Amino acid sequence: MKAYQWLAVVAATSAAVACGTQPSRRVAGPVVEITIARGSINPTTASLTAKVGQPITLRVNSDAVDELRVHSAADHRxxxxxxxxxxxxxxxxxxxxxxxxxxxxxxxxATIEVQP
Incomplete structure (x- = not known):
């Protein structure tokens, strides 16, 4: 392969790579801080919003065994x-x-309003 042909291949490859889409940044979703102590819960009935597909994080400090249930299109426990x-x-x-x-x-x- 002649030098000018090789340069043309390198240039075309570089242009194709440069035209690719940028990696999408994940937007952090809401975080619910939950404390269970001596039968009391904090928060109760918190209201948050999130977007479809956004991660929702539950951080829990507890002094008792319990089960968190998430009621959505796909329930989680x-x-x-x-x-x-x-x-x-x-x-x-x-x-x-x-x-x-x-x-x-x-x-x-908490109740999370999930928006499109």
């Missing part, structure tokens, strides 16, 4: 242990309201 700094994450796949509840304490922790 997370076992809460009597530990600090537990982290659970999920993504809402469809617009609408998503309720986050504690099963044993029978309380709503």
């Amino acid at each position: 997370f076992v809460v242990e009597p530990e600090i700094e537990q982290v659970f994450s999920f993504r809402a796949d469809a617009p609408g309201d998503v309720a986050v509840e504690l099963r044993h304490l029978n309380r709503t922790v």
Whole structure:
């Protein structure tokens, strides 16, 4: 292959790579800080918003076993242990309201309005 042909191939390849799409940045989603202590919960009935597909993080400090239930198009369940700094994450796949509840304490922790 002659030098000018090789340069043409390199130039074409470089142009094709340069025209590619930029990597998409993931936008951080909401974080719900949950504390369960001596039968009390904080927060209760918090309201948040998120976008479809955005990660939603639940950070839990608890002194008791319980179960977090996320009611959305695809329900999620997370076992809460009597530990600090537990982290659970999920993504809402469809617009609408998503309720986050504690099963044993029978309380709503948060409602997340998921927008398109």
